[in-house]
Amino acid sequence: MIKWQFRVDHMPFVKIIGSIYLSKNFFWALGILILAFVLGSMSPFVLGIARVLMALYVLIVIAESVQLYRVNDGIISARNAPARxxxxxENHIYILLKSDLPYDCRFELIDELPVQFQSRDKTFSGLLGSGTEKTIQYIIRPVDRGEYSFGNINIYIxxxxxxxxxxxxxxxxxxxxxxxxxxxxxxxxxLAISDHLQDAGIKKIRKIGHNYEFDQIREFVTGDDVRSINWKATARSSQLMVNQYQDEKSQDVYTIINKGRVMQMPFxxxxxLDYAINSSLVMLNTAFAKDDHPGLITFNKEVxxxxxxxxxxxxxxxxxxxLYNQETDFSEADYSKLTYWVRKKIKKRALIFLYTNFEGxxxxxxxxxxLKTMARYQRLIVVLFKNVELDSLVNHQSEDLEDIYTKTIATKFQLEKQLIVKELNKHGIDTILTxxxxLTVNSINKYLEIKKRGLL
Structure with a gap:
C-alpha cells in the first residue's frame, strides 16, 4: 500500500532538494511536538521537555537528510520486460535494484505501468542491504493487442x-x-515437436487405415497391423518386418477469422475475436510443425x-x-464475399477452420x-463458441418466478446452439462447439484427428 506522503518538491524553498519526501513518520513526530508545546504552555516542566524534543527532532531530520545525500546515484534500477x-x-516483469550505499536502507518502489492497466498500485517495499542486489518480480495480464508504454521506476529510500x-x-x-x-x-x-501434445490435453488419436506416404521398414512389434507386414523383407531377414507409414504432409491448412460484431462478446x-486470434496462431504453428502449409484469412464486410x-x-x-493489427469495425460479416474469395484464391483442396459464431x-x-459452397470444395470445420455464462443460469436453483423465466430463456439459447450444430452436420459440415x-485444445484435437484418419 502506498504511504501517505506530502510532496514538498512543489514548494519554492525545496527546489534544490526536490527529491526529498516527508513520510507519515515525520508528521507523527511533528504532531507529538505540537501537542508537547500545547501542554507546555500550562507547565514549565513540560515546556522544557518539548524544547528538548524539538532539538532532538531537528537533529534527527538533519542527520537523516545528510545520511541520505552522502552518496549520489546510490540506487540503480532497471526493468527487464519481454520484447513482446x-x-x-500472464507475463513476468523483473526489476533489478542495486545499492551502492554504504548503509542498509528501507526502500519503496513504484513502477509506472502502461495506462491500459489502469493501475497505480504496483508498489513494492522491503530492506536493501549495502552493496547488494535485489530482483523484484510481478505479473501483468494484458487483454488488448497494441502498444503499451511503461513509465519510470521510482524508488524511495x-x-x-x-x-x-x-x-x-x-x-x-x-x-x-x-x-x-x-x-x-x-x-x-x-509439445508438437517432441510429440507430447497429449500433455496439454490433446487427445491421442488412433489411426484408422493407412496413409500413403511410406516412411520405413522396421521390425514387427505386438499391436502392429498385420496388413502392414512386408513379406519380401520378412523373407530376407528371417523375422517379421512391417511397413511404417507417416502422416500425409504438405497439406494446406487455413484458419479464417470472422471479425464482425458477433465476435465482440467478452469473456x-x-x-x-482475441480468443480466435490466439487459437488460430497456435493452430497454424502446430500445422507448420507437422510439415503442413499454414495460411490465414480474416474478414468482416470485406476480406x-x-x-x-x-x-x-x-x-x-x-x-x-x-494478426497483431486485426481489429473490428463492428460490421456484419459478408459470407458471400468470403466464399468468392476462397473459391478464387485457394486453388487446391485445403483444411479450413472457420472461427465464427451464430447465436440463432x-x-x-x-x-x-x-458455407455449403465452401464445404463442397474444401474440408470445412466451423468453430462456434458456447456462452458459458448461460450454464450458471441453467444450473441455478430457481427461487422465484423471475428466476424460472431467466432459466427458461437460458435453456432455450443453449438448445438453439445445439440445433445450429445439428443443422451444420446435416449438410456435411463438421463443427467444434467449445x-x-x-478453444485451442479442441481445435488442435480436431486437426490431429483429421490428420491421423486421413479425412481431408
Whole structure:
C-alpha cells in the first residue's frame, strides 16, 4: 500500500532538494511536538521537555537528510520486460535494484505501468542491504493487442527513523507491443515437436487405415497391423518386418477469422475475436510443425487480410504480424464475399477452420448456402463458441418466478446452439462447439484427428 506522503518538491524553498519526501513518520513526530508545546504552555516542566524534543527532532531530520545525500546515484534500477507481451497470458516483469550505499536502507518502489492497466498500485517495499542486489518480480495480464508504454521506476529510500525519504527515479520509459498469445505458441510448438501434445490435453488419436506416404521398414512389434507386414523383407531377414507409414504432409491448412460484431462478446477480459486470434496462431504453428502449409484469412464486410498457405520459414512470423493489427469495425460479416474469395484464391483442396459464431438458427439460415459452397470444395470445420455464462443460469436453483423465466430463456439459447450444430452436420459440415478457454485444445484435437484418419 502506498504511504501517505506530502510532496514538498512543489514548494519554492525545496527546489534544490526536490527529491526529498516527508513520510507519515515525520508528521507523527511533528504532531507529538505540537501537542508537547500545547501542554507546555500550562507547565514549565513540560515546556522544557518539548524544547528538548524539538532539538532532538531537528537533529534527527538533519542527520537523516545528510545520511541520505552522502552518496549520489546510490540506487540503480532497471526493468527487464519481454520484447513482446503475450495477449491474455500472464507475463513476468523483473526489476533489478542495486545499492551502492554504504548503509542498509528501507526502500519503496513504484513502477509506472502502461495506462491500459489502469493501475497505480504496483508498489513494492522491503530492506536493501549495502552493496547488494535485489530482483523484484510481478505479473501483468494484458487483454488488448497494441502498444503499451511503461513509465519510470521510482524508488524511495529511508533510514534511521524513516521520517525523510529520498527519491531515485530511473528513466526507464519503454514501449512494448502486445501480440497474440506468443506464450501458448511456444508451449504447443515444443509439445508438437517432441510429440507430447497429449500433455496439454490433446487427445491421442488412433489411426484408422493407412496413409500413403511410406516412411520405413522396421521390425514387427505386438499391436502392429498385420496388413502392414512386408513379406519380401520378412523373407530376407528371417523375422517379421512391417511397413511404417507417416502422416500425409504438405497439406494446406487455413484458419479464417470472422471479425464482425458477433465476435465482440467478452469473456474473462478478452473478446471472442482475441480468443480466435490466439487459437488460430497456435493452430497454424502446430500445422507448420507437422510439415503442413499454414495460411490465414480474416474478414468482416470485406476480406480484410490473407496470408496464402506456404512452408516458408518466415510464414508464422508473417501470420503473427498480420494478426497483431486485426481489429473490428463492428460490421456484419459478408459470407458471400468470403466464399468468392476462397473459391478464387485457394486453388487446391485445403483444411479450413472457420472461427465464427451464430447465436440463432435464423442467422445461420442466412449463411448456410455459402458455407455449403465452401464445404463442397474444401474440408470445412466451423468453430462456434458456447456462452458459458448461460450454464450458471441453467444450473441455478430457481427461487422465484423471475428466476424460472431467466432459466427458461437460458435453456432455450443453449438448445438453439445445439440445433445450429445439428443443422451444420446435416449438410456435411463438421463443427467444434467449445468454451473460449478450451478453444485451442479442441481445435488442435480436431486437426490431429483429421490428420491421423486421413479425412481431408
Amino acid at each position: 507481451l503475450s495477449n491474455g497470458d 529511508s533510514t534511521l527513523t524513516h521520517m525523510i525519504q529520498r527519491r531515485y527515479q530511473s528513466e526507464a520509459g519503454e514501449m512494448v507491443k502486445v501480440y497474440p498469445s506468443i506464450i501458448q505458441v511456444k508451449k504447443y510448438s515444443f 474473462e477480459g478478452l473478446t471472442l 480484410a487480410a490473407m496470408v496464402p498457405a506456404s512452408k516458408k520459414k518466415t510464414q508464422i512470423t508473417t501470420v503473427l504480424e498480420t 438458427l435464423v442467422s445461420l439460415e442466412r449463411e448456410i448456402e455459402h 468454451s473460449p478457454q478450451d
